[in-house]
Amino acid sequence: MASTRENKPLFEELANPAQHKSALYAEAITKSVLDEKGGARKLYAEIMRDDQVKSTWQQRTTRLTSLPYEVVAGGDAPQDQEAADFMEQQLKDVGFPLVVEKMHHGLFYGFAAAEMLWGVESGKIIIEDIKVRDKFRFQLEVGDKLTLKAAGGSGVVMPERKFWLFKAPADNDDVAHGLPLAHWLYWPCFFKRNDIRLWLLFLDKFGAPSTKGKYAPNATDAEKKMLLEAAAALRSDAAVVIPNTMELELIEAVRSASGNYDDVYDRMDAAIAKVILSQTMTTDDGASLSQAKVHEGVADAVVNSDARLLAASWNTGPGWWLTAWNFPNAKLPQLRFITEEPEDQAQAVARDQALHAMGWKLTEDKVRETYGEGYERAEAAPPAPGQPPQAAADEPLSLSEADALDIVDRFLIDELNADWAELMTPAIDPILALADGATSFDDFIGKLAATLSEMDVAKLTEHLARAAFNARLAAVAEVDGDA
Numbered sequence: 276m277a278s279t280r281e282n283k284p285l286f287e288e289l290a291n292p293a294q295h296k297s298a299l300y301a302e303a304i305t306k307s308v309l310d311e312k313g314g315a316r317k318l319y320a321e322i323m324r325d326d327q328v329k330s331t332w333q334q335r336t337t338r339l340t341s342l343p344y345e346v347v348a349g350g351d352a353p354q355d356q357e358a359a360d361f362m363e364q365q366l367k368d369v370g371f372p373l374v375v376e377k378m379h380h381g382l383f384y385g386f387a388a389a390e391m392l393w394g395v396e397s398g399k400i401i402i403e404d405i406k407v408r409d410k411f412r413f414q415l416e417v418g419d420k421l422t423l424k425a426a427g428g429s430g431v432v433m434p435e436r437k438f439w440l441f442k443a444p445a446d447n448d449d450v451a452h453g454l455p456l457a458h459w460l461y462w463p464c465f466f467k468r469n470d471i472r473l474w475l476l477f478l479d480k481f482g483a484p485s486t487k488g489k490y491a492p493n494a495t496d497a498e499k500k501m502l503l504e505a506a507a508a509l510r511s512d513a514a515v516v517i518p519n520t521m522e523l524e525l526i527e528a529v530r531s532a533s534g535n536y537d538d539v540y541d542r543m544d545a546a547i548a549k550v551i552l553s554q555t556m557t558t559d560d561g562a563s564l565s566q567a568k569v570h571e572g573v574a575d576a577v578v579n580s581d582a583r584l585l586a587a588s589w590n591t592g593p594g595w596w597l598t599a600w601n602f603p604n605a606k607l608p609q610l611r612f613i614t615e616e617p618e619d620q621a622q623a624v625a626r627d628q629a630l631h632a633m634g635w636k637l638t639e640d641k642v643r644e645t646y647g648e649g650y651e652r653a654e655a656a657p658p659a660p661g662q663p664p665q666a667a668a669d670e671p672l673s674l675s676e677a678d679a680l681d682i683v684d685r686f687l688i689d690e691l692n693a694d695w696a697e698l699m700t701p702a703i704d705p706i707l708a709l710a711d712g713a714t715s716f717d718d719f720i721g722k723l724a725a726t727l728s729e730m731d732v733a734k735l736t737e738h739l740a741r742a743a744f745n746a747r748l749a750a751v752a753e754v755d756g757d758a
Contacts, residue, residue, distance in 0.1 A: 290449075316411050319384060322457050325464045327544045331551040336379050338578040339585075340372045342612040349606030358598050359608035365402045365597065366610070375585060377407035381441035382581065384410045385455035388421060389439040391593055400600040402593070405439070415440070415451045436596045441588045459550045467543035474536035489522040553577050575614075582612035620646070622716035630710070633703060698738055701731035 322328055346363035348355040374389065381387030387410060394403040414422045414430065421438055422430040445453035486506040490499055502521050548554065554573040589610050598607050623645050627637060642650055705726045713719035 318461075319457050322460050322464050323383075325460075325467065325547065327467075327547045328460060328464065328551070331548050332383065334574070335551055335578060335581070336376055338575070339379055339581050339612075340376050342578075342582055342614060344371070344586075344610060344612045347609045347611060349608050352605070354602055354605040355608070358602035358605035361399070361601065362594060362597060362608050362610070369402055369405050374405045374407065378439070378441045378585065379581065380410075382443050382584075383456045385457075386410065386415050386440060386442040386452045388413050388415075389441075391437060391439060391596075400597065402597070405593075408438075415442070417449065417451050419451075439589065439593045441585060444584065456550060460547060463543045463546040463550070467540060467547075470536055470539040470543065474540070477536065491521070494521075579612075579614040582614055586610045586612055622719075625716055626710050626719065630707075633706075634699060635703070635707075698735045701733075702735055703730075705729040 323332070344366075346359045346366070348359040378387045378389055387407060389405050389407045391402065392404040392406065394401045412424055413433075414424060416422070419440055421433040421440065423433055424430045442452035443455055488502040488506045490502050494502075498518075498521070505521075552574045553576075586609070590607065594610055595607060598605060627645075630637075637645070639652070706723070709722055709726050710719055713722065
């Protein structure tokens with residue numbers, strides 16, 4: 276049996292790539308197709324010039340920047356909320372959505388670096404500005420070591436807590452960042468450009484066919500030159516004159532004007548859309564409504580993932596630094612993008628009306644959460660002349676002292692004042708759980724029948740049986756008393 280000492284955990288990092296370097300391994304996992312082509316800015320720019328790349332990337336970025344964001348306090352202490360409010364105000368002051376739009380390109384290029392311009396105001400470190408720098412001016416190594424490239428030199432290593440880094444995700448921690456989206460877009464864009472080039476050449480041949488000239492075997496050089504000039508003139512002139520010993524004819528294309536070039540073009544566009552949006556139907560026509568909704572949801576999931584990655588990079592970078600400097604005892608506030616769709620108001624009203632009909636009412640906090648601010652509970656309508664005032668909803672029903680109470684009356688009052696909520700809770704809880712978990716009103720109605728079997732009505736049934744029995748006894752006793 277192994278001793279306790281032998282089973283103690285090892286705290287050292289054994290497979291650190293910095294300690295066990297392998298040039299072949301590093302090159303294999305970090306080099307993208309763009310690096311093999313030189314990794315120059317013009318390669319990335321050439322990809323972004325593609326109309327489909329520009330359109331789909333713009334969709335992804337626009338959806339991201341349109342998401343509202345908030346800074347949530349890390350705890351319940353006053354200093355936790357103060358730290359969250361301070362950070363949220365800092366983000367508003369620097370125009371955070373515009374910064375997010377620029378930093379989002381880190382997924383396209385592999386990483387993005389933004390310089391944090393710090394300042395001091397009222398004894399606190401503040402953000403004066405966030406400037407997203409040109410990615411091609413830097414080199415990023417494992418461990419977030421950022422080096423500013425210098426002409427003819429090894430570069431200048433940037434200090435800590437100065438640059439916000441947003442990196443494309445990788446499938447392991449032994450690389451500085453994951454492969455950029457541009458890596459996956461290179462070949463579809465390359466094939467598309469060459470397809471267009473050949474397509475235009477084909478259209479040129481189709482619209483103005485090549486000219487073939489025939490001359491006699493004993494033709495002189497001057498006659499051959501004259502025939503060549505006549506063939507060239509035939510492309511631009513309506514007619515040419517040549518000797519009867521020569522012959523000119525047009526070589527026409529045997530295929531249609533489109534050929535298969537449009538198929539290749541469409542396939543490459545679809546590949547580009549799949550890389551950037553993970554779907555195609557928000558960029559192409561011809562899809563059914565149901566399929567388009569599914570693909571729309573896929574695109575939203577991609578953007579929501581981008582939002583979570585960006586928020587995480589902020590929270591573990593500038594957000595952490597800012598809080599540690601200004602609120603060292605506060606729990607770290609969290610930046611989050613609000614990706615949840617607001618609840619459909621019509622469905623919420625239908626659900627709440629159904630619950631009200633079953634004897635439940637919303638709290639004021641729940642009303643504000645569901646419907647927003649600006650609502651107050653309506654006051655009870657004044658009673659009609661000669662009628663008693665209506666009892667409040669939370670007050671037990673009672674009769675005036677002047678009314679004579681017989682046995683049945685007292686029994687009914689006791690039943691109305693009973694704790695019906697306790698009796699109804701086991702029966703209602705499955706329906707409430709279904710309402711909370713339902714994705715839509717149709718989903719709620721569709722699952723309602725199956726939920727009825729989960730309702731525990733044992734206590735309610737027993738109470739009603741006892742009530743019916745007691746009511747019968749009370750009625751019999753009252754009749755006997757009158758007799």
